[in-house]
Amino acid sequence: MFIIKFLLIILLAGLFLFVFLLLGVVGVLNRIRKQFTGKKEQQPPFNKTTRDGQVITDTRDSQTVNRKIFADDEGEYVEYEED
Secondary structure, eight states, X not given: OHHHHHHHHHHHHHHHHHHHHHHHHHHHHHHHHHHHHTOOOOXXXXXXXXXXXXXXXXXXXXXXXXXXXXXXXXXXXXXXXXX
C-alpha cells in the first residue's frame, strides 16, 4: 500500500513538472512567433487628468516613451569651483 501511495505522489509530481515545463515552452514559442511576425502588442492609451480638469492622452508605444532624449556623449560639463 505504501508503494502505491509513493508511486502516485511521484506520478502527480511528474505531471505537475511536465505541465509547468510545457507552459514555459509554449510561452517562449509565442514570444518568438510575435517577434518574427512583427506584431506588437497594443498598449492602451494612457490618460492623465490635470488639476484643472484637462485630460492628457498618451498613445505612444513603449519604445517611443522610453527612448533617450540625449545621447550618452551629449551634454554640457560645468566646472564647479567652491569659494
